[in-house]
Structures are given as C-alpha cells and as structure tokens.
Amino acid sequence: MSNNIISQLMAERFRGYLPVVIDVETAGFNSRTDALLEIAAVTLTMDEQGYLIIDQSFMAEVEPFEGANLEKAALDFTGIDPYDPNRESVPEIDAMEHIFTPIRRAVKAHGCKRAILVGHNASFDQGFVNAAASRADIKRNPFHPFSTFDTATLAGLAYGQTVLAKACEVAGIPFDARLAHSALYDTEKTAELFCGIINRWKDLGGWDMVLALQDHDE
Numbered sequence: 268m269s270n271n272i273i274s275q276l277m278a279e280r281f282r283g284y285l286p287v288v289i290d291v292e293t294a295g296f297n298s299r300t301d302a303l304l305e306i307a308a309v310t311l312t313m314d315e316q317g318y319l320i321i322d323q324s325f326m327a328e329v330e331p332f333e334g335a336n337l338e339k340a341a342l343d344f345t346g347i348d349p350y351d352p353n354r355e356s357v358p359e360i361d362a363m364e365h366i367f368t369p370i371r372r373a374v375k376a377h378g379c380k381r382a383i384l385v386g387h388n389a390s391f392d393q394g395f396v397n398a399a400a401s402r403a404d405i406k407r408n409p410f411h412p413f414s415t416f417d418t419a420t421l422a423g424l425a426y427g428q429t430v431l432a433k434a435c436e437v438a439g440i441p442f443d444a445r446l447a448h449s450a451l452y453d454t455e456k457t458a459e460l461f462c463g464i465i466n467r468w469k470d471l472g473g474w475d476m477v478l479a480l481q482d483h484d485e
Contacts, residue, residue, distance in 0.1 A: 273313050274378040280474075284383035285374045286311050286319075286416055287409075288461060290454040291395045292345050294331065295338035298394035302331035303359060304347050305450035306396070308366045309458040310373040318469065319462040325369055326451040327362035328354050332402055345448045360403035367400075370409045382409045387431045387457045389415035418461050425464045431456060438463050 277285060288309040295301025307326040314320050331337060331349050342348070349356070357365070370382050386392035393415055400408045422434035431453065435442040440459045446452040468474060 270376075273315075274376065276313050276317055277377040278379050280313075280319075281379075281383065283380040284411060284414075285370075285377050285379040285381070286385045286461065287370050287373070287382045288385040288454050288458040289389075289392045289396060290386060290450045290457060291392050292347060292448060292450045293341060293395055294347075294349065295336055295341045296391075297336070298398035300336045301341070302335035302337055302349065303329050303362075303395050303399050304331070304345070304349055304356075305329060306362060306366055306399075307450035307454040308370060309454050310370060311458065311462065312373075312377065319465045321455070321458050321462065322373065323369060324451060324455060325366055326454075327365045328356040329362040329399075330356045330358050332359050332399075359399050360405070363396075363399050363403050363405055367405065367407070367409055371407065374409055381411050383411045383414055383416060385416040385418065385457065385461050387418045387453070387460075389417040389419075416461065418457050418464070421464050422460060425467065431460070434460055 288311070290307050291303055292305035293301055293303055305326070305328055307324065309324050310322040311319055312322040337349060374382050384393050384396065396410065397408070397412070419429045423429045426434050426437040428434040428437050432442045432444060432447065435456055438460060440456065440463065442456055
C-alpha cells in the first residue's frame with residue numbers, strides 16, 4: 268500500500284485529525300500552577316491492511332517553570348526528583364517544541380489538518396499540554412484545542428476497565444507496574460490500548476458498517 272493511500276485512510280478515519288498519544292508526569296493536578304516534569308508522545312500510522320499501529324515515540328524531561336508548585340505527594344507518587352542531576356531536563360519551551368515538531372510533520376505526512384490528543388484520562392494531559400504551550404508562547408500548537416480521545420472511556424466500553432494497567436491486562440497487553448508513571452512507558456501502553464480497541468472494532472465489522480452507511484447515504 269502506497270504512502271498516499273495510507274495517508275488517505277488516516278485522514279478519512281478520524282475526520283482529518285491524526286491521533287497522537289500523550290502522557291505527562293507532573294508535580295500536582297493544577298496545570299496552571301504545578302510543574303510539568305515529563306512529557307511523551309507516540310504518533311500513529313496504518314499498516315498495509317488499514318490497521319492502526321505505533322509509528323514513532325518521543326519523550327522529554329522538563330525543568331519546572333519559574334515559580335512552579337511542587338507537591339510532595341505527587342513527587343512521591345511518580346518517584347521523580349525534579350532536581351536529580353542525572354535527569355536530562357530541558358526548559359519547558361524546548362521540551363514542547365521537541366514534542367510538537369515531529370507531531371506537526373506527522374500531521375502533514377498523513378494529509379491531516381491537525382492532531383487530536385489521545386490520553387488515559389485525556390483531559391488531564393490536555394490541560395498540562397495547553398498550559399505549557401501557553402507559558403512558552405507557542406503559537407502553533409498542533410492539537411485540537413479541546414477535543415480528545417480518552418482511553419479510560421474507550422477501555423470502559425471495550426473491556427469494562429478504566430484503570431490503565433487493568434485495561435491492558437484484559438486486552439492481553441503486557442504491563443509492568445514497576446515501569447508505570449514513566450511518561451514514555453505509559454504513553455506506549457496507552458497507544459497499544461488505543462490501537463487495539465480501534466483495530467478490534469475494525470475486525471468486528473464496525474468500521475465497514477460505518478462506511479457502508481456512508482455509501483448508502485450518498
């Protein structure tokens with residue numbers, strides 16, 4: 268299947284939006300006041316059979332912005348020390364551009380008009396992404412400003428589970444709890460879960476039914 272056909276399939280599948288999986292690790296729950304510490308992204312594409320698959324992964328460790336709040340309970344939960352000398356952290360603006368630049372390229376390569384954020388409890392990740400982009404004064408945020416795909420909701424529908432580890436278990440996706448709360452690991456597992464749900468819907472004939480209905484209406 269040519270890249271042009273894959274691009275067409277991706278653009279048509281999600282109404283011109285390219286799903287990009289995001290996870291953040293933070294120093295609290297308030298995106299305006301609490302530090303963003305890690306951010307990871309996984310771009311998606313399609314294989315020759317039209318199944319959604321992982322394309323590329325990106326990750327950045329982030330320096331707390333000036334005046335950022337650091338909640339001890341959040342740091343204890345993630346195990347992240349923002350001032351660990353072994354962290355390869357960069358200023359927030361550099362971290363966001365490190366993530367946004369390949370996303371913009373992927374959107375263009377797939378013939379889409381914008382990215383749409385996929386996350387587990389996606390509103391949390393979206394809030395921190397938008398807040399960081401605003402603080403960095405980034406004008407070309409590649410993501411839709413408010414729409415998302417939430418895998419907690421999708422997994423509740425597909426597998427009866429809303430916790431990422433439990434949803435992965437039911438879906439047959441290996442999940443190592445010792446690696447959880449790393450932005451990159453959680454993003455990759457969320458991407459596997461999202462692809463699995465979308466592809467299962469395809470296998471069950473759901474997407475073919477949608478296409479048939481569209482053809483009938485035309």
